[in-house]
Amino acid sequence: MKHYSLILLAFTFFIASCKRQHISKTSDTQVIDSLKLAESKPANDSLVTQPVITPEVVVTETTDEEKVKIDEIDFKYLKAKAKVSYKSAKDNQSFTVDIRVRKDSLIWMNVSAFGITVATALFNDSLVKLYDKYHGEYKEYSYSSFAEKFNFNVNYDILQALVVGNRPFKKNKSRVTRSNEYYLLKQQENKVLIDNYIGENKKLKKILLTQEDTSNKLTLDFDDFTTLNQFLFPQSSLITLDYQSKEDQKMYQTLVNIKHTKVELLDTPLEFPFRVPEKLLNKN
Template structure:
């Protein structure tokens, strides 16, 4: 259980490494069998391969009409997922309970062998993390993570990770065609966003690239199942490729999420997050 916070780090680029500064000196490229992932070279200036052939053609008005995305609409979400991750230093598996109020809150309860190890609460501005096993509590802003990891993270990206909706809806898009995918290209605060949309109008992949560091976050969605008349991705694959500030080498961490139960609800949910007073006084 001592490494569950590494999962949360990968999930949001952040938490565990804010407490631990250790970095492996041997680059390890993880492989995941459940979904096809492009091989990542270990050179600092390497680029992640696209999931399909790179040939693209300019969009036409007809293609722009086809590129509309069927997104999941909900008020509250309740889910349970099996999560596994592989990092340069370790690999672990957990059970994660997820609750969400759309565009507002994400609550995670991380456990193993039936024992709760940590709880996290994400809102639009702050991330709260309670390490129950080790008696530690911390709060972070998204700016903290951008400064530490040279990557701009947001609540909208985290929400997209869970439900498979497009995180940057208001940004202007340039549409191209890449074999069986429509590719929507966007930019947001020095982040390049590639949205790959399948013929079923579902978002299949998001590739986020930080321009000034070449660090990359890839979200792959698969195993779509009908849920409340929406196609919901039961599997998500998160791949983080980053250059270490310690040795300037490229490393990779992979998180695989398999939802075992998902409910889209109109009834309000509770988001329990109780911190011992003695820990609150330290912050």
């Protein structure tokens, strides 16, 4: 039970700072069986070595993105339940996460195990609030402090993309290339390079974010698309964080599998309950 507050962070790819899994660049760690995304890959496919997609023909430069316009999900509120599996060399755990989103402003997550709430998190555009109910601890983080603590620059847009499968940076100028069965839309946001891989169904199949100053990489793979309110929604996703430890300079990896069991896109406002005992608020 002691890892549940960290598991909440794992769902948002932050658990790497707490569960160190030493790997080499050619590790052959396998995908967790529960993710359908793995079924389409060869049995010996490596999680560390991502699929090689080499651009072949340049289609356009920056101004003509309409040719590869992404079919994004439009909504006011999202309500979902997901089965999440976290795996490292020493740990393999599964849990349930309830998710609520108010588009472009608020994400709420509630982690439970055996039907008992163990942690709750609230994300807005500038702050992360985490209540570890099991241990009776409460923390607040800015995204800049998260970046330092968890080895990757993140913000609200990236977190929402993780949940919904939409492109995280829409107003950023892009360069578009053709890459086998994908269109590759390349961007840069501050010190983060973003590669958006768009499939023939005009959906994002993969987002690769590379931090220039460290070469740490965050990969979001989306699969198992089903029709939801006239949109194609990714029921399965795989989160991979590869980073170099500041302590020993070795490479580590975090893997998180997400399988949505229920998703609703709503116009009716949702509640985002986040109650923390006053004595914990005073300690923060």
